[in-house]
Structures are given as structure tokens and as C-alpha cells.
Amino acid sequence: MSQYTRKGVNKDMAALDGKHFGLDKVLTIICFVILFIIVFVPVAMIFYVTFISDGKLDTHLFTEVIADKGNIGAMWNTIKVALGATLIGTVMGVFFAWLVGRSDIPTKGFMKVMFDIPYMFPPFFGAMAWDLMLNRRSGYINKWIVATFGIKRSPLNINSVWGIIFVECCYYFPFVYKQVVNAFERMDPTLEESARIAGASQGYVIRKITLPLVKPAISAGALLILTSSLAHFGVPGMLGFSAKIYTLPTKIYQLFYRTTGSFEGIREGSALSILLILVVVAALILQKYLLRAGSYDIIKGKATRPMLIKLRGAKVPLLILAYIILFIIVVMPLAMIILVGFLKAYGLPITLANMTLDNYKQVLFNNTMVADSIKNSIFLSISAGIICMFLGVMVAYVIVKVKPKGAIVLELLSLLPYAIPGIVMAIGVILTWSGRFKVNLYNTIWIILVAYLARYLSFSMKSASASLQQVHPSLEEAARSCGASHFGSLKDITIPLIKPAMVAGFFLIFLPAMRELTTSVLLYGPNSRTLGVAIFSLRNDGYITTASALAAIAILLIVILNSIVNAILKDRKKG
Amino acid sequence: MAGVRFENITCRYGNHVVLKNFSLEVKESEIMGIVGPSGCGKTTLMRALCGFMKPETGNIYLDNRLVYSASKRVNIAPELRGIGVVFQDYAVWPHLSVWDNVCYPLKRHKVPKAEMEKRAAHALEQVHMTGYEKHLPSQLSGGQQQRVAIARALVSSDELIVLDEPITNLDAKLREEMLAEIQRIQKDIGTTIIYITHDQAAALRLCDNIAVMAPDGHICQIGVDEDIIRRPADRFVFTFVGVSNFIPVICRSGKVFTENGEYPVDTALSDMQEGGRYDLGVRPMDIVFDEKSELKVTIKSVTFLGDQYDYFVDFNGQELRIECNALDALSHRVYEEGEKIGVKFLNVRYYPREEGTAS
Ligand SMILES: Nc1ncnc2c1ncn2[C@@H]1O[C@H](COP(=O)(O)OP(=O)(O)OP(=O)(O)O)[C@@H](O)[C@H]1O
Numbered sequence: 064m065s066q067y068t069r070k071g072v073n074k075d076m077a078a079l080d081g082k083h084f085g086l087d088k089v090l091t092i093i094c095f096v097i098l099f100i101i102v103f104v105p106v107a108m109i110f111y112v113t114f115i116s117d118g119k120l121d122t123h124l125f126t127e128v129i130a131d132k133g134n135i136g137a138m139w140n141t142i143k144v145a146l147g148a149t150l151i152g153t154v155m156g157v158f159f160a161w162l163v164g165r166s167d168i169p170t171k172g173f174m175k176v177m178f179d180i181p182y183m184f185p186p187f188f189g190a191m192a193w194d195l196m197l198n199r200r201s202g203y204i205n206k207w208i209v210a211t212f213g214i215k216r217s218p219l220n221i222n223s224v225w226g227i228i229f230v231e232c233c234y235y236f237p238f239v240y241k242q243v244v245n246a247f248e249r250m251d252p253t254l255e256e257s258a259r260i261a262g263a264s265q266g267y268v269i270r271k272i273t274l275p276l277v278k279p280a281i282s283a284g285a286l287l288i289l290t291s292s293l294a295h296f297g298v299p300g301m302l303g304f305s306a307k308i309y310t311l312p313t314k315i316y317q318l319f320y321r322t323t324g325s326f327e328g329i330r331e332g333s334a335l336s337i338l339l340i341l342v343v344v345a346a347l348i349l350q351k352y353l354l355r356a357g358s359y360d361i362i363k364g365k366a367t368r369p370m371l372i373k374l375r376g377a378k379v380p381l382l383i384l385a386y387i388i389l390f391i392i393v394v395m396p397l398a399m400i401i402l403v404g405f406l407k408a409y410g411l412p413i414t415l416a417n418m419t420l421d422n423y424k425q426v427l428f429n430n431t432m433v434a435d436s437i438k439n440s441i442f443l444s445i446s447a448g449i450i451c452m453f454l455g456v457m458v459a460y461v462i463v464k465v466k467p468k469g470a471i472v473l474e475l476l477s478l479l480p481y482a483i484p485g486i487v488m489a490i491g492v493i494l495t496w497s498g499r500f501k502v503n504l505y506n507t508i509w510i511i512l513v514a515y516l517a518r519y520l521s522f523s524m525k526s527a528s529a530s531l532q533q534v535h536p537s538l539e540e541a542a543r544s545c546g547a548s549h550f551g552s553l554k555d556i557t558i559p560l561i562k563p564a565m566v567a568g569f570f571l572i573f574l575p576a577m578r579e580l581t582t583s584v585l586l587y588g589p590n591s592r593t594l595g596v597a598i599f600s601l602r603n604d605g606y607i608t609t610a611s612a613l614a615a616i617a618i619l620l621i622v623i624l625n626s627i628v629n630a631i632l633k634d635r636k637k638g
Numbered sequence: 639m640a641g642v643r644f645e646n647i648t649c650r651y652g653n654h655v656v657l658k659n660f661s662l663e664v665k666e667s668e669i670m671g672i673v674g675p676s677g678c679g680k681t682t683l684m685r686a687l688c689g690f691m692k693p694e695t696g697n698i699y700l701d702n703r704l705v706y707s708a709s710k711r712v713n714i715a716p717e718l719r720g721i722g723v724v725f726q727d728y729a730v731w732p733h734l735s736v737w738d739n740v741c742y743p744l745k746r747h748k749v750p751k752a753e754m755e756k757r758a759a760h761a762l763e764q765v766h767m768t769g770y771e772k773h774l775p776s777q778l779s780g781g782q783q784q785r786v787a788i789a790r791a792l793v794s795s796d797e798l799i800v801l802d803e804p805i806t807n808l809d810a811k812l813r814e815e816m817l818a819e820i821q822r823i824q825k826d827i828g829t830t831i832i833y834i835t836h837d838q839a840a841a842l843r844l845c846d847n848i849a850v851m852a853p854d855g856h857i858c859q860i861g862v863d864e865d866i867i868r869r870p871a872d873r874f875v876f877t878f879v880g881v882s883n884f885i886p887v888i889c890r891s892g893k894v895f896t897e898n899g900e901y902p903v904d905t906a907l908s909d910m911q912e913g914g915r916y917d918l919g920v921r922p923m924d925i926v927f928d929e930k931s932e933l934k935v936t937i938k939s940v941t942f943l944g945d946q947y948d949y950f951v952d953f954n955g956q957e958l959r960i961e962c963n964a965l966d967a968l969s970h971r972v973y974e975e976g977e978k979i980g981v982k983f984l985n986v987r988y989y990p991r992e993e994g995t996a997s
């Protein structure tokens with residue numbers, strides 16, 4: 064009976080540790096190589112082309128770029144928009160979170176569903192819709208205001224810094240809302256109750272107890288808004304160009320297209336990218352500094368049922384206010400896009416007589432560009448999702464379990480894309496994959512895929528590493544002692560245990576990649592448009608009704624995919 | 639059927655050295671108990687033996703073959719060492735049913751299906767888990783998971799099984815049955831068993847040999863149960879294997895006196911130093927009442943525990959604990975609070991006084 068313990072021993076006696084090339088080592092090396100190529104090289108290339116010319120250090124270009132008045136203006140616009148969106152979005156998010164999480168306002172379930180809608184859509188759809196309504200000259204609402212009040216010019220103008228801030232807020236406040244609602248629901252209710260019993264007023268309790276408790280959640284959400292809006296391209300890209308309002312991402316885009324992708328243009332874009340990276344990094348450092356003050360552990364892991372605050376007389380006004388806001392930020396843009404998709408021509412009054420199905424028909428059946436873009440987007444999101452899922456697990460495994468000497472480097476590399484705006488990553492990818500290193504993917508779909516890998520790997524890596532940390536080492540060790548090889552223990556034990564996180568990781572990438580614009584807008588070629596790019600270029604070329612129809616279809620597609628994902632994830636929880 | 643030999647192994651986590659130049663030999667087909675307080679490095683030792691961590695120095699032999707050597711750079715993979723393990727945290731795989739958990743090692747060893755089913759069913763029977771085959775670990779209690787872990791270890795090796803706290807979550811009756819089962823396996827098949835625990839009672843009950851580890855990870859004593867109980871090698875072993883009283887004493891002109899009261903307690907042993915300070919260790923069982931003795935104690939409290947009486951007494955300003963068999967107690971009489979009576983110390987052990995350890 065003892066034969067199986069001896070089998071293979073002779074072979075393994077030779078497997079002296081020094082010579083043996085274990086699975087762990089192989090994985091570690093693969094991770095380093097892959098992250099080096101897909102993340103480090105593109106970022107490094109941006110710095111290289113900016114600061115090195117003809118093999119010598121040359122800060123000339125960079126100083127020129129940051130001295131340029133237009134660029135400085137773009138930088139200020141970026142900061143203004145980001146701060147504005149963060150402040151207003153945070154207030155909105157906290158307000159709604161409090162209303163839904165802590166008050167006795169009716170119809171909470173319905174409101175929760177409504178808040179998920181802006182979360183699903185790319186903000187540039189909203190920008191497009193608001194441009195249809197509030198464009199200074201041709202916006203439907205503005206035309207109505209001019210006609211109704213008999214004034215020359217409507218005071219509302221979406222093609223402004225405030226317009227950009229407004230639209231970004233509509234789409235970014237759920238970041239704060241989601242975090243804070245979650246914290247409210249896990250908050251220990253006895254803390255508030257005991258303060259009330261001690262005689263504190265409602266307002267005092269909110270100010271002194273509730274708010275400080277959810278502060279970490281608020282700042283986490285606010286940080287998400289801040290970094291997202293600093294790097295954001297879609298909204299200023301849709302609203303700013305016509306009014307010559309640029310932010311750093313749109314400036315980079317404009318520079319790139321003005322010079323039609325020439326090397327000088329890319330170099331200048333790189334220098335601007337560095338400026339943008341600096342702004343993002345400064346924001347991250349500022350946030351670290353602001354959040355240094357202690358974190359609270361009074362929020363429990365378990366769901367409790369906190370005492371709800373009675374709104375009494377304020378109930379009806381607050382309910383009405385909430386629905387007005389929801390109507391403005393959710394219903395109006397959606398309705399506008401769908402309706403304009405039906406119009407014979409943009410600018411016609413929205414009446415049944417002016418409606419037609421032609422746009423939808425054309426988009427669905429007659430437009431190869433559109434059909435290709437849908438195919439491309441599906442292909443890109445599925446492949447990026449699957450590849451990142453496996454890469455993410457591998458990197459997470461090496462960081463969490465193998466812990467090699469350079470694990471910290473690996474972790475930094477995999478998280479670096481969080482601080483690198485999508486448009487910057489696109490510039491880096493162009494610099495890396497346009498033949499400089501003997502591989503030329505420029506103008507093909509593969510260059511977009513490479514960029515997606517770099518951008519999204521960190522999503523699946525985080526999801527996998529959180530889950531791997533839950534897998535106690537003894538589970539894998541038990542498999543080894545039962546006779547499984549290292550690879551066998553991974554296959555039989557570790558991977559099945561983290562499968563739910565892998566699936567979640569896939570969707571974390573699949574959904575944003577489906578509606579992605581920022582990266583692909585710089586990388587697309589004649590045959591590799593994505594869904595986002597197709598809508599963007601249709602609209603910029605003046606095919607506004609077609610663009611709206613396509614956006615409406617994209618919305619439908621996203622809703623369907625989202626519900627499928629939710630159904631799958633829910634099933635999983637039950638199982 | 640495999641002996642184990644550790645030679646001078648040193649293990650550490652970061653800067654924390656857990657085992658230092660540790661050596662130990664486990665003979666073929668014996669049950670070796672390894673007992674020691676929490677955090678002394680028992681699990682670490684198991685991990686080194688199984689190949690889950692690499693000691694910095696030293697060699698490990700399994701059945702006379704070198705499975706690990708730091709200097710010769712030998713490190714045989716865990717799956718080729720053929721050791722069955724019960725992990726302290728069970729490590730039952732949560733995504734596999736009880737049956738699949740127990741079959742896994744057999745599948746890995748390519749045991750034919752019919753034999754596999756027979757052996758898995760038998761192992762589940764040995765741990766009284768028949769009928770739970772389809773359950774997932776999340777549907778089992780802690781003790782049931784622990785038994786699944788034991789069953790899995792039983793089928794994974796006939797040579798050597800390491801059990802790390804395998805019965806902590808079982809009730810008294812099941813514990814007894816598991817210990818009996820382990821003993822039977824060792825008798826029938828001759829499997830070498832390393833039994834890791836901080837429960838010295840279970841170890842004494844089960845093991846042929848016991849190694850007692852000190853909190854710093856060195857071995858204080860290896861021996862059969864009687865050695866450990868009768869002749870604890872040092873103060874630590876003495877306290878570890880049972881309830882103990884320590885009385886500070888001093889050796890003067892061939893006699894042992896209590897340090898403060900100047901009572902002569904005993905004649906000194908040959909190896910005691912004149913003027914040396916010692917701790918006299920005595921078990922509560924070994925203090926007997928003797929009306930004629932000059933050493934007087936005052937009874938502070940009495941508790942009746944069914945089969946024995948527990949006394950807390952004052953001796954020279956120091957509290958001592960005395961256990962008195964109920965039958966013995968009844969044959970003379972039960973003393974009451976406040977009484978002052980003589981006692982005798984039997985089976986005393988002397989340990990050189992260490993600074994700061996006087997009780
Ligand atoms: N993964 C680890 N990293 C760092 N230190 C560790 C690790 N595992 C154990 N230690 C330390 O090593 C020492 C020995 O741990 P070990 O698990 O071997 O103790 P033990 O004797 O099994 O204790 P117990 O009886 O409580 O299980 C402890 O002091 C512990 O703090």
C-alpha cells in the first residue's frame with residue numbers, strides 16, 4: 064500500500080531546489096514580463112519621448128507645453144470641472160443616500176432602481192442628450208425658452224464649463240451615493256439612538272454622529288468622482304469643442320487630430336499627458352493627506368436595520384424634490400435621445416408628424432460602419448474581459464500567495480493604470496505599438512485590445528486578490544499533502560474557490576469596455592471603430608438623428624446585458 | 639511505517655525565529671506526541687516536515703531518505719513526501735462534498751475506483767461520519783468538519799500521519815472514540831503518527847513517546863508518559879503537565895528549609911548546592927495531611943468535586959492547592975475552614991530558582 068508514496072521519488076531527488084524551476088517562479092516571471100510590456104512600457108514611453116530627443120535629455124518641449132496659454136487654460140478648466148463635479152456630486156450623492164438609507168421617504172425601491180440608471184450609462188450619452196436640449200442656439204429647451212419669454216438669448220447654455228460640470232455630476236454622483244448608502248445600511252444604529260436618548264437634537268445627531276461615521280465612505284466616493292472627472296474625455300469632448308472650451312484630455316485629443324497623428328503631435332500630446340498625470344497624482348496625494356485622520360470601525364459588517372428618521376412635514380416637499388431631480392437627470396436625457404432618434408431631421412419640432420423609423424432601420428440594417436462597431440465592441444469587451452480575468456488572477460496569485468521579492472513592484476505596476484487617464488494610456492500605447500519595437504498594430508483592432516488590457520487589468524486583479532486573500536493557505540497545502548502537484552492544487556482547489564470573483568472580474572471589465580470611448584477615440588482605425596467611437600463620430604459629423612438612434616440602441620443593449628449579468632450574479636449568491 | 643528525523647532545523651517568519659537548531663527523532667510505527675503551549679512552533683514544525691515551508695538550516699529525513707536539506711539544497715515536493723495531515727483549521731475544502739473531500743487523495747494517488755470507494759467509506763465510518771457523504775462543509779458543525787479532515791488524512795497515507803490539534807472541537811465521548819481509533823490504526827497498519835496538541839491529557843493517554851516544547855520552541859523533555867509525569871525535566875515541564883505548587887526553599891547544611899519560615903522540609907539531594915535557592919515543586923495530589931508533621935497549613939476553603947476534595951490552604955503566607963481523594967478524605971475526616979493541620983510533601987522536585995519566577 065505504500066507504493067504511491069515512493070513513486071517518483073527518484074525523479075524528484077534530483078529536483079534540487081536550486082535547479083528546480085518551480086511553477087511559482089514561472090508565474091512570477093510571466094507576470095513581471097506581461098505587466099512590464101503592457102503597462103510599464105507605454106507609460107515610460109510617454110516620459111521618454113517628452114524628455115529625450117536625439118538621445119539627450121531635453122526639457123525644452125515640456126517647458127514649452129506648460130508655458131502655453133491654451134494648455135494652462137485647459138489645465139484650469141480640468142481642475143475647475145473636476146472640483147465642481149466632485150463638490151456638487153458629493154452633496155447630491157450624500158443627500159440621496161441619506162434619503163434612501165436613513166429616512167422614511169416612500170418609494171425607496173423605485174428610487175434605488177432609478178439611481179442605477181446613470182450608473183450604467185456612459186456620461187457622453189448624457190452630454191449628447193443635454194446638447195440636444197440646451198445647446199445655446201439649437202437646443203429644444205432653449206428654443207422653447209426664447210419663444211415663450213420673448214427674449215433674445217436663453218440664459219442656459221450647456222456648452223460651458225458649468226454645463227460640463229452639470230452633466231458630469233448627473234453621472235458621477237452615484238459613486239458617492241452607492242458608497243454612502245452601503246455605509247448607512249451597515250451603521251450601528253445604537254450610536255445614533257443613544258445620542259438621541261441623551262437628549263441631542265436631530266440636526267445635532269446628523270452633524271456630530273452620523274456624518275463623521277460615514278465620512279470614510281463619502282471621501283472614498285468623492286475621490287472616485289475626482290479622479291474620474293479629471294481624466295474624463297466624453298462630456299467635455301461632446302460639449303466643449305463647439306465653444307472652444309478644452310480640458311486636458313480633450314486638448315490632447317484635439318492636438319492629436321490637428322496634427323493628424325504625426326510624431327510631433329504625439330510628442331506634444333505626451334508632454335500634455337505628463338501634465339495631466341501630474342494633476343491626477345497631486346489629487347491622489349491631496350486625498351491621502353486629507354484622509355489621514357482616523358478611520359472608524361463602528362460600521363459593522365452585518366446588515367442592521369437602523370432606526371429611520373421621520374421626515375414628518377418635510378416628507379412631501381423632499382419627495383417632490385427627489386422626483387424632480389430624478390426626472391431631470393434620468394428621464395429627460397433618455398427620452399430626448401430616443402425621441403431624436405425618431406426624427407426625420409434634427410431641429411424639427413418633436414411632433415408625431417416629423418417622426419420616422421428610418422434612423423433606427425438605417426442604423427440596424429444598412430450601416431456597415433455601425434454594424435462593425437457593434438461587432439468590434441462586443442469582440443473587444445469579451446476578449447479584454449477573458450484575458451484580464453486570467454491575467455488578473457495570475458498577478459493576484461503571485462502578489463498574494465507567492466510573495467516574491469519584487470511583489471510591491473508588481474502591485475504598483477498593476478495599480479498604475481488607476482492613476483493613468485485613459486487618453487494618456489492611449490498615447491502610450493500608440494508610442495509603444497506603432498512599429499517602434501518591431502510590432503505595428505496601429506489602426507488595427509489589436510491596438511485597442513492592448514490598451515484595454517492595460518487599462519482594465521487592475522479591475523480584475525483587485526477582485527481576484529480580495530478573493531484570494533480569503534483562501535487560507537492550508538487549503539492548498541492540504542491538497543499538496545493529499546498528493547496533488549502545485550499545478551493540481553491550483554486547478555482543483557484555488558481556482559474553483561475564487562471562480563465567483565473571476566466571473567465578477569470579467570463583468571467588471573466587460574461592461575465598461577462595451578461603452579468605452581476615451582481610449583478608443585484615439586486608437587481607432589478605419590475598420591476598428593467601437594460603439595462609442597461610432598456614436599461620437601456620427602454626431603460630430605452632423606448625423607445627429609442617426610447618432611441618437613444608435614445611442615438609443617446602445618442603451619437597450621446595455622440594459623439587456625446588465626440585467627443578464629445581474630441575474631447571473633444573483634443566481635450565484637443563491638446557489 | 640516511516641520514521642522521521644529532524645536534524646538542527648531552524649525556522650523563522652521574518653525576524654521571528656520560531657525553531658532554533660531543533661532536532662527530534664520519531665521512530666517507525668510509534669505515536670509521538672508533541673505538546674507545548676500555544677505559539678511555541680508546533681504547527682511550524684509540521685509545516686516544515688510536510689514541505690510547506692523551508693527551514694533555513696538543517697535536514698529532515700523521512701524513512702531514512704533525505705526530504706529536505708538546506709545545505710545540500712534538497713527539497714522534495716510536499717506531494718511526494720506521502721504524509722497525511724489533519725490541519726489545525728481542518729482545511730476541509732468548502733466547494734467539495736464530504737465524499738469528494740475524502741476521495742480526493744485517493745484520486746490523486748490513482749487508486750482504482752472500487753478500492754477508492756471502499757476505503758473512503760471505511761474512513762468515514764472510522765470517524766462516525768457515514769451518512770454525511772453529500773453534505774458540503776458549510777452544512778457541517780466544526781467537530782464534523784474536523785472528523786472529515788481526519789478521514790481525509792487517514793486515506794492519504796499509510797506511512798505517516800500528522801495530526802495538528804485534531805479533536806479540539808469534539809465532545810468528550812467522541813474524543814475518546816477518536817483517540818481509540820487512532821490507536822487502532824497505528825496497531826493494525828503500523829502507521830507512524832505525530833500527534834500535536836496542547837492538551838497534555840490526550841497526549842498522555844495516546845502516545846508512546848511525548849516531546850514537550852517550551853514557549854521558545856526548544857524541546858525540554860522527550861520520554862514516555864511516566865517520565866514526563868514522574869520526572870519532569872524542568873520547571874516548565876512540571877507546570878505544563880499538571881497543576882503545580884511551587885514553594886521557595888533554600889538548601890542549608892544538607893537540609894532543605896522553607897525560605898521565609900525556616901521550617902526544615904526535607905533532606906537535600908546530593909546535587910544541591912549549599913546555600914542555593916530552589917523552588918520545590920509538588921502536585922496537589924502529592925500533599926497529604928499528616929497530623930504529626932511540623933509543617934502546618936491553615937485551610938482557607940474546601941470544594942467537593944464528586945470524586946475529590948479541593949483545598950486551598952495557607953502555608954507560610956503562600957497559597958497552596960491540595961487535592962484529596964474522596965475515599966481517603968472520608969477514611970480520616972474532611973477538614974474545615976480555619977483549621978490548622980500538618981502536611982507532608984511527597985514526590986517533590988527541586989528546580990533551581992530563576993530570577994523573577996518565585997511564586
Ligand atoms: N505566517 C506567519 N507569519 C508570521 N509569524 C507566524 C506565522 N505563523 C506562525 N507565526 C508565529 O510563529 C510562532 C509559532 O507559530 P505556530 O503556529 O507554529 O504555533 P503553535 O505551536 O502551532 O501554536 P498553537 O498551539 O496555538 O497552534 C508564533 O509565535 C506565531 O506568531
Ligand SMILES: [Mg+2]
Pocket residue numbers: 680681682726802
Ligand atoms: Mg498550531
